[in-house]
Amino acid sequence: MDARVKLLLALALVLCISLMPVAAWPVYILLLALILSAAILSELRMRPLLRRSMVALPFALAALPLLLTVPGQTAVALRLGPLHLAVTVPGVERFASIVVRSWLSVQVAILLTATTQLPDLLVAMGQLHMPRLLVAILSLMWRYLAVLVDEAIRMMRARDARSASWSGRGGGTLAWRASVTGSMAGSLFLRGLERSERIHNAMLSRGYDGSIRGIAVPPLDWRSRLLVLLGLIVVLALLLFGYWVA
């Protein structure tokens, strides 16, 4: 499928999930079914998908106070010494909705990236009018990310080889450990800088004149357009259904 179609539909779906009202449970289940069936059709493995989709869960902590602060009927009353805590029903609904919607959005994002190569995604973003300079920088970054990650891994291996550590604690004081890491970061950036100079020279010697040229991408054909249209209709229908249910 065209990366542009996937990008557009993923963004529409995330926006739709964000606009969904609180406690529209039937629609949340529909959305989950939609996302999971798309994942199955894309032949993604379920376990890694579900495991990775938990990434955002720790952030639920930020919404935890909602349990207590949304006014409404009390569900559970807790007495902790001098504290009287009242968990309200609307509070639980708000909190659970936020967590579920966040989980669904993460799955959409995973679906997009698991089925689309970043270079294709970048071309699609360029087609959808992301600035060309940004696209060029991002593609160069992607190309050299593995190289610099390798460099960082080698540095950390060198540090591990030279300094004994004991169950999560390195030697020396905290400030010393931090400053060692800082020196590593500094030399990583200097190496990056020098590498970028060499890359620039290599680009110049191959005729680089300041603009990156790519293969021209044809406009979307009618089938892709139809697909986008249908997808948007489904998303809109889900949204209306959500407001009707809630």
Next chain:
Amino acid sequence: MWTSELSGAAITWAARTTTDAAGAAGGAFMHIPDGFLSTPVSLVLWVVAVLVVGVALVKVNRDMDEKRVPLMGVMAAAIFAGQMLNFAVTGGTSGHLLGAAIATALLGPWAAIVVMTCVVGTQAILFQDGGLLALGANLVNMAVIGVAVSYGVLSVVRRLLGNKRTGWLVGGLLAGWSSIFVASLACALQLALSGTSPANIALPAMGGIHALIGVGEALITAAALALVYVARRDVLERGEAAAGGRGLAVGGLVLAVLLVVLSPLASSHPDGLEWVAEEHGFLGSMLEAPFQLIADYVFPGIADERLATIAAGIIGVAVVLAVTWLAGSARRRRGSQGVA
């Protein structure tokens, strides 16, 4: 360890390390996932991000030669990889770099905004470290506010202490710390404006935990700048020459002061924040409940409002620390069993 011949494996490793380390150090609390910000707040912040990054791109396009693409591309990759470099703090938690301050010092503010945009955007798109709709907010916090505050602090410190090693060291310390701290305040305010997290809990908790995380950033930034100062002083001087915008420095400082002053106000007068929200038409602009800010909330069970705020802050920090520590020790256990 990992066999890093396969770049794919290295990237997966990088992904896991960034997310794990971020989670362990509490840095994950800066990458807002989708679902936690209300749609109007997300969209407004997207507009802000697009505008500022657009200006930065124009400036970079005008001020730098055709070297800009390889320079910024590789530096973005270096910041990305640099975030993997971590050091043990305690109990399996680790500190690591965010990089806004260092990018500002090396590249100048506008290029740093572009580079940080690439880093934060890639984290969101590839590793779900932060949401797609929330990407605007994350860009504003980490790429725009982080860089602007760093730049403001660096300029002031270097004006006071001069272009010597101390200037860069102290500047690096303060810029690193304040970029994290101020960005976390902005993040908490956005959560409060979205009605996700009441201001009198979110602000002290986020500010408190990031005041600690910021120390790691400060130390790493200062040490990195010290190394660059010794090895390639010309780079720092070039970064400074590329700076240009005094407006951005002033803007960053004003922003920092505003957020720092506004935060206690917002957390002790949540109604004030509600008023701001009403004034800007967040409330009632959409259909109903989702964007309502909670009226009259003090921490439940405590009558005195100031006490309640402090209690909320302490409890928030304690909860975050406990979760961080648990996550860290779980990770360490996993690591020592060789499953990770």
